[in-house]
Amino acid sequence: MALYTKNVSSYFTSSMPSASSWFELYAAFSTFMMLLRTAINDIVPLQLRNFITTKLESFFANFQSGNQVSLKIDRTWDRNSGKNRNELYHAAHEYLPSRINRTYKALKVAKLEDCKNLVHAVDGNQQVVDEFEGTNFTWMLDERTEKDSSKPKYTFILSFHEKHRDKAIQRYIPHVLRTYEAMKAEQKIVKIYSRSCDYWEQSELTHPATFDTLALDPDLKKAIIDDLDRFLRRKELYKRVGKPWKRGYLLYGPPGTGKSSLVAAIANYLKFDVYDLELNSVFSNTDLMRAIRNTSNRSIIVIEDIDCNREVQPRSATTEDPPDSECEKEGMGKGKGFTLSGLLNYMDGLWSSCGEERIIVFTTNHKERIDAALLRPGRMDMHINLSFLKGKGFRVLANNYLGVDGDHPLFQQIDQLLEKTEVTPAVVAEHLMRYEDPDLALEAIAKFLTEMDGHNQVDLQFNTTTTTISTQSSLAA
Numbered sequence: 107m108a109l110y111t112k113n114v115s116s117y118f119t120s121s122m123p124s125a126s127s128w129f130e131l132y133a134a135f136s137t138f139m140m141l142l143r144t145a146i147n148d149i150v151p152l153q154l155r156n157f158i159t160t161k162l163e164s165f166f167a168n169f170q171s172g173n174q175v176s177l178k179i180d181r182t183w184d185r186n187s188g189k190n191r192n193e194l195y196h197a198a199h200e201y202l203p204s205r206i207n208r209t210y211k212a213l214k215v216a217k218l219e220d221c222k223n224l225v226h227a228v229d230g231n232q233q234v235v236d237e238f239e240g241t242n243f244t245w246m247l248d249e250r251t252e253k254d255s256s257k258p259k260y261t262f263i264l265s266f267h268e269k270h271r272d273k274a275i276q277r278y279i280p281h282v283l284r285t286y287e288a289m290k291a292e293q294k295i296v297k298i299y300s301r302s303c304d305y306w307e308q309s310e311l312t313h314p315a316t317f318d319t320l321a322l323d324p325d326l327k328k329a330i331i332d333d334l335d336r337f338l339r340r341k342e343l344y345k346r347v348g349k350p351w352k353r354g355y356l357l358y359g360p361p362g363t364g365k366s367s368l369v370a371a372i373a374n375y376l377k378f379d380v381y382d383l384e385l386n387s388v389f390s391n392t393d394l395m396r397a398i399r400n401t402s403n404r405s406i407i408v409i410e411d412i413d414c415n416r417e418v419q420p421r422s423a424t425t426e427d428p429p430d431s432e433c434e435k436e437g438m439g440k441g442k443g444f445t446l447s448g449l450l451n452y453m454d455g456l457w458s459s460c461g462e463e464r465i466i467v468f469t470t471n472h473k474e475r476i477d478a479a480l481l482r483p484g485r486m487d488m489h490i491n492l493s494f495l496k497g498k499g500f501r502v503l504a505n506n507y508l509g510v511d512g513d514h515p516l517f518q519q520i521d522q523l524l525e526k527t528e529v530t531p532a533v534v535a536e537h538l539m540r541y542e543d544p545d546l547a548l549e550a551i552a553k554f555l556t557e558m559d560g561h562n563q564v565d566l567q568f569n570t571t572t573t574t575i576s577t578q579s580s581l582a583a
């Protein structure tokens with residue numbers, strides 16, 4: 107302090123303070139502030155310091171509120187064609203809990219049956235302050251229920267000083283979106299969405315299929331993986347040639363040959379979410395557009411059993427057919443319906459209107475019944491035939507179910523029998539499940555195939571106790 111007093115007095119007594127006097131004054135002041143800060147940290151408890159800081163911040167914020175700018179980020183975005191998923195809302199929802207700082211007071215936490223990890227979300231009406239490049243961005247989740255609806259409406263309000271408008275739009279919001287994408291990739295939790303009314307309801311994709319566990323011809327497997335890798339690598343090329351960055355696969359083959367398992371394997375390989383679109387839940391072309399537009403990037407849209415969805419009848423409510431679902435009650439069933447060929451003709455429009463990094467998959471047990479418009483060159487990029495089990499695929503099942511990794515004396519006989527019979531991987535897998543001993547299991551398979559060969563017929567229901575494999579829930583399994 108003596109030094110400080112001396113310097114201050116010398117400053118006032120001399121008419122022209124020298125540069126060294128200024129420097130000494132600055133050094134003395136810095137030392138004093140450091141000592142003061144250390145003393146405060148030692149004496150004042152952390153909670154009290156945080157409390158004072160928060161109060162000071164909100165006190166000054168009150169003075170500045172006239173200069174505050176607010177952005178409203180609704181869960182959906184209204185377009186002429188209906189409500190579209192707002193990716194920024196979902197990004198904020200995931201990003202904010204990871205940015206808890208001292209002004210954050212409450213967090214909603216839950217453990218859901220179908221999720222491995224805890225899920226958390228920002229609690230309504232709590233402020234979350236996120237510091238980015240030295241600027242505070244304040245978030246608030248607003249929850250309100252409108253008069254004519256029973257469901258609450260959620261909106262994020264993002265506020266900041268008006269002088270940071272450019273920074274918010276050009277750097278901060280892109281940073282939130284980028285972080286969200288990186289978090290999704292890092293968490294590696296693949297989600298499956300199914301449609302409920304006009305919302306997609308999510309749960310975790312627990313289907314364990316991977317390319318390693320799929321009983322497929324190795325060349326076909328490699329061709330699919332190469333195609334997926336090429337697709338991911340080619341973002342710039344798609345842009346350059348003016349094509350939407352999307353890929354379409356048609357999976358066809360008898361029931362139980364692994365179409366749903368292949369979709370799950372692709373999702374687990376790419377870490378893409380799956381949107382399981384049942385056309386029976388779609389009411390009109392507009393509704394279909396809305397459903398597809400509300401899917402996120404890096405996703406797979408699956409339309410299963412496309413041949414069974416030949417025609418979706420108009421769903422206008424009649425007295426014989428009163429609206430029974432929430433959707434119909436809300437007036438969504440008043441569309442004119444659509445035909446499959448209408449859907450297919452619509453495909454090109456869908457491609458170009460639903461964002462990027464999408465894969466669309468149609469599955470069918472009867473390729474021959476599919477509208478020629480879907481099979482037309484250029485519509486689906488790859489037609490993948492999933493067929494009956496052969497020797498190489500059987501090796502994968504033997505490894506999956508019995509742990510037989512190398513060779514086995516019965517393999518040669520089984521290979522020959524598989525060449526002559528038409529049996530699906532699902533049937534063989536079901537058979538293998540019944541045994542623990544690999545030798546007994548392989549003997550039983552050889553016997554079963556010999557009998558099939560003797561009857562020279564496809565016998566998918568070879569045993570009445572065989573579990574029926576549900577195609578409805580096959581993806582979510």
Ligand SMILES: Nc1ncnc2c1ncn2[C@@H]1O[C@H](COP(=O)(O)OP(=O)(O)OP(=O)(O)O)[C@@H](O)[C@H]1O
Pocket residue numbers: 319320321322359360361362363364365366367368471531532533535575576577580
């Ligand atoms: N190629 C395969 N590789 C490994 N397992 C398979 C394969 N195909 C079928 N399975 C087994 O059979 C079950 C049913 O297969 P999956 O549902 O994938 O067949 P699908 O072709 O989609 O049938 P559907 O046409 O009836 O929907 C799977 O859960 C899996 O256990």
